[in-house]
């Protein structure tokens with residue numbers, strides 16, 4: 001697989017380095033660097049002025065760290081490169097608004113696979129050859145952990161493209177297993193994660209928090225338990241009665257495509273302890289006060305993806 005990267009700013013550079021340092025250096029056939037977004041006009045009249053002159057043949061285009069209208073170079077670059085697949089990771093709420101995402105998709109036509117993972121470390125296989133080859137190493141984190149009461153070794157099976165998963169794997173050795181998810185979260189912030197701390201209106205949470213939920217999920221699914229999770233009291237959940245499922249409508253993980261809250265046949269809510277980030281949003285949104293945060297060991301199912 002040949003990867004051509006369009007990059008801008010510090011976030012873009014971090015992704016380029018992460019991908020190159022963790023196994024895909026030889027697959028990168030070129031990197032085109034755009035100026036940081038502060039130096040680019042908000043509205044672009046002639047996108048041709050920004051299309052790179054030298055575009056190599058490639059299978060997969062990754063457009064990382066690019067804000068606003070400049071992303072309209074993507075269809076031009078796809079055509080010049082003959083690429084079949086595109087990944088546009090979203091790390092900032094204002095980076096590629098939904099309207100612009102739709103415009104890019106429309107310009108590409110139906111033949112090209114394109115995804116906008118928010119954040120990049122939420123990407124999982126989608127059934128596209130090149131995107132799935134990428135997710136063999138990069139995307140939603142997965143670890144293999146050997147532990148007794150403490151964590152003895154950690155292997156990254158799939159890591160965040162910025163490289164944070166490899167940093168976390170090295171730095172949680174020796175941690176008590178009960179503290180694993182929390183210590184991994186601290187290490188993600190130390191790395192640091194470069195996703196935005198501005199609240200994303202599409203999900204009601206920051207993209208930085210979404211990234212931390214994915215990373216903690218990887219630890220929880222490997223260890224098989226969590227020590228902090230939201231739990232619904234199903235006896236008194238009003239989901240089968242008058243409640244409009246406010247928890248489901250407000251959960252940032254649900255709003256970003258995960259099935260963290262589901263409804264059973266009688267309409268009552270059920271929270272998946274593996275992907276729940278314990279953000280407490282549902283606790284505050286439930287008008288009947290039936291969700292609470294448990295701070296004791298709760299089993300977690302292994303991740304099939």
Ligand code: SF4
Pocket residue numbers: 232236237238239243244245246247248267268269285286287288289290291
């Ligand atoms: S908002 Fe509360 S009462 Fe309504 S479905 Fe969710 S948990 Fe149940």
Ligand code: SF4
Pocket residue numbers: 230250251252253254260261271275276277278279280281282283
């Ligand atoms: S605490 Fe509630 S809103 Fe937050 S991730 Fe868990 S289920 Fe979703």
